[in-house]
Amino acid sequence: MSRTSPPHHQQHPQQGELSRRSLLRTAGGLTAGLTLGTAVTATTADAAPATFTHPGMLHNAGDINRAKVRVAAGTDPWLSGWKKLTANPHSASTWTPNPQATIIRGGTGENYGILYNDIAAAYQNALRWKVGGTEANAACAARILNAWSSTLTTLTGNADRFLAAGIYGWEFANAAELMRDYTPFDLAAFQEMMANVFHPLNNQFLTGHNDACITNYWANWDLCTMASILAIGILNDDATTYDQAVTYFKSGAGNGSIEHAVPYLYTDSDGYALGQWQESGRDQGHTVMGMGQMGAVCEMAWNQGDDLYSYDDRRFMKAAQYVAKYNTGQDVPYTTYTWGSGQNCAQQSQTVIGSGSRGQLRPVWAMLHFHYNRRLHLDDKYISAMYDDLVAPEGGGGDYGSTSGGYDQLGFGTLMYAK
Template sequence: MVLQTSRRSLLKAAAGVAVLPALPSVAQASAAAAFKHPGLLHTQADFDRIAAGVQAGAQPYKAGWEKLVANGRSRSTWKARPLETVVRGGTGQNYPQLYNDIHAAYQNALRWKISGEKAHGDAARDILNAWSGTLKAITGNADRFLAAGIYGYQAANAAELMRGYAGFDVERFQKMLLNVFYPVNDSFLRNHNGACITNYWANWDLCTMASVMAIGLFCDDQAKFDRAVDYFKNGKGNGSIMNAIPFLHPGGLAQWQESGRDQAHTVMGIGLIGTIAEMAWNQGADLYGYADNRIMKAAEYVAKYNLGHDVPFTTYKWGHGQNCAAREQTVISSAARGQDRPVWELLYNHYANRRGLAVPYTKAYAERVRAEGGGGDFGPNSGGFDQLGFGTLLFTRAAAGSGGSGGLLPTGVTRVLQSINLPKEGIAASGALGVLGEAVPLRIVPGLADAKGYSFMDEDGRYLRHKDYRLRFDTDNGTELFERDATFLARPGGATGRVRLESLNYPGRFIRHRHQQLWLDKAQDTSAFRADSTFRPASS
């Protein structure tokens, strides 16, 4: 494979979108511009990493890219077929036109973001504009809720990649999501189609939650994002985490709610809950780790069984229909056991590579499906389009502690940064200013401006950054300057487990403490300066 673009043009094309300001939400959300864009399933740091890997021909990026290019929906010649009314369930079904076009928009958007090829950007824009200018309703039998959920979160993710692209009518697309998709999502979460709260399987809630979260993020509507997070934690339906994953078993396994139903829907559910967790993670909310990594334990359970191993099963009981008639499942279902879906790379790369946790069965399943394809690669029916896919290309990342600046720091973990010459103190905050004091927990993430570096986020979602050479804790304002100010390169600190943090955009200047304040100072070849600018990452 040879791309007819340089690495520099790849990164420039990808980065060009990130610095454009988000348009105001048509919902007039109180927290407009509070979210980072792009910031649903993918961030700009992700695309920088992906573009560099593809241009270098590095595996498995190369194989993932080739999988994307081979998919017919990623061709720039794809033409949309928009409908005024989408029907799923009952008579007159026509919803395949919607999911095929959404996946074509997403795949073309990916090709543009990674390669910078304008023809693919134009194709994605035109598909999205065609639908936002035409679609007025989603209807059908109860399956209309699945259509509004699955294709709602997918449409928002495709559109997020095109935010700021010339000619893309972002406000009209926001209106379509808010006026066509969201009301159906809202109705389901409120009354579950008039049925018993436990009647609908976890997938119904999960796809709806994913759509509400994605629409909230795309429309800068904090209330909708918060609603999805709250439902994930506290909802009464089967999609909330303690209902979707009702039983813990020995050996780090947790039973999925649909395991007694069939494995196709079980794997679909694992993919949906991973999608929700990834979108939340990219906005600073850790749902992956909620309830002691409960999602991870469910993924291991599902992967283990579908790889052919035995797993324990607790009898599952629930209420069915409008009157909550008693039902139960006493054994795990073997229906569709071993079915491949593109859900595993996302989960594997988060838990194993971001977090450094052992997930042997999730890893084995990711390796089995690698390189993951997307819509159209897993069958022609709707089940083959339940996930956006291409996880090998999109979610592959270096293992925690092995990438970025020589692997001196892990990412996706929380640490305090202790001073080595004043070991009872470390990097802390006094209001917005960085100081040396009782060290505060900081989540270490790939650098906002360069994935080879690091950024540090406090528990309030503020990033450590420099301004006028003082260190501060500020909320990301989405500008390229902020991202560069908040990105640091890790340098050896003179002994194992110690680091010095050099500014990305002011090379030769390091974070150091003086007079209990944190400054970005020019390096000095003295033992005093080296001690003042050296920190030890420690578990908080």
């Protein structure tokens, strides 16, 4: 399989495939509290909606209402997910933000931990307000977001600055999306920060890859960048920015596009379709991280009417099944993975799957399980085992260690996605 020129079928929907938005238009709209604007006229699978749905990133109005109703009724698993949220210190309404004018990731003077802790606090307080209705949590979330939008001007460091702009870009935007209808939150100032501080680095990386060989950077670098661009497009009602991310997912030249992120496909002895993940030969911590980063892209697009979850015959589901199967202790096939590295595309290869961090738990599986198994009613045997047996109920930032890996995803999927 070519790793530099995706086959023609990757550029377009499969034969007979319709965009999720087209299906929704045919059916007359969305269900469960999510409503697209009546002005939607998009006719292609990768076109942004004419009217963006808000809230419409990781959580839509239906998700929020379901969690609110189920928690109020004391029903599990939502109640267990709510208890994980309220037990997390980041969700306390007394959290005090620590905004910085300059955030550094990579090199001398790193201080990016300050940012990811404050983002986790903003998001968790926003969830507590949306689900529990507590004004103190809303005020806290707004206070954190306003403090950063009035202070942060620069993201810098070595190449890792692009990771900071990507991961913290989409996470920050998600917290803001939940707060956009809360008057004390200065949405305009926050939108400006995202457009002027985060997006330029996102765009620089996705279009130039830090002047390196196009395959040099692992899939997660592209994916967190795509997620940030997508989230900024939604937050700012910017169709061009939104489309940049969706188009790259389908046909981008780097490792975050769907064919490059999942280069080899298999069927196991039980008949389940599997897809080898681009970072599988590296280690499992980064591989599981990829499930969260691509999952975030797919979920945000889903809530705007684009079904990337099912793109290319559900290629992402095959990868998630593969990663889950290996990380629950089972064997999976592996094909030698070769790529060009550095500036001159020097060839490197991985001949066996990476066992480092095997079984690492991150809060990325609820989103995937409840989409494929409950929304689509598909048999997600390995994803389901990973979620049900090892992860549920999911926590969030602060529940999975104090280092950056524990904050690479926002979490709380049991509370927000259980169906």
